[in-house]
Amino acid sequence: MGKFIIVSFLALGLAFYEMSGGSDFVPQERVVVAKAPIASDTRVGQTTDVAVSRNNAASLIALNPAVTTVSLETTTLVAEPAVAVTPAVSEAVTEAVVEETAPVVAADPIDIRAVAGSRVNMRQGPGTNFNVLDTLDGGTQTEVLEVNADGWARIEVLNTGQIGWMAERLLTDG
Structure with a gap:
């Protein structure tokens, strides 16, 4: 029986090694x-x-x-105010009319990602010790509001507006 276990273990290990790319594997x-x-x-x-x-x-x-x-x-692009100069020539005096426009401020980019897992728990806080608020299906569209150093993302579900926390690795790359 011991030989069977050792041979099975070696066969499964070799199968896993080959299926994961073997010696050609590149992370x-x-x-x-x-x-x-x-x-x-x-x-x-x-x-x-x-x-x-x-x-x-x-x-x-x-x-x-x-x-x-x-x-x-993230970088927010801010347009410089445009200054248009239209010279008005009179008989003795040359004047320059300066017209300033309000600066155009680009909106902050929104980080929209989809849930990558099939059914993923959204929690009250950043960790598995927090209560589950909802279970989201794969492909659910979310907006990432922030990501902490531990790899947890605070998200808002786009179609319900519900806010909670989810492991960032369970979201698609943004």
Whole structure:
């Protein structure tokens, strides 16, 4: 009986190894753009864009061990106010009429994602120790309001307006 268990275990392990890609398996690469301090400049708080991936994350931490968290930021585009100058020429005096328009502010981008699992619990707080508010079916459209450092996203269900928390890995990529 012991030989059967060992042979079965080895056969299942080999089957799993082959079905997951075997020696050709390459993990999916995700690139995150983070703000990292500029070491050569003496100005405090100045940052620059740095692409962080699985390949270079360890080297970035080795360069600056004080950096322990990465914050993701979105950029809001704000249009500069338009200034139109129309010269009006009179006999002796040349005047310039300056007309200012109100600045156009772009709306904050909305992070719309769908539920990736078939039936996923939406909870009262960020963790499995919180009560379940609702169970959402796969494909349910949600707006991500915030994501905490532990990987939990506060979401609003678009068709009901209900707000709760869900593990971010259970949402489609936005």
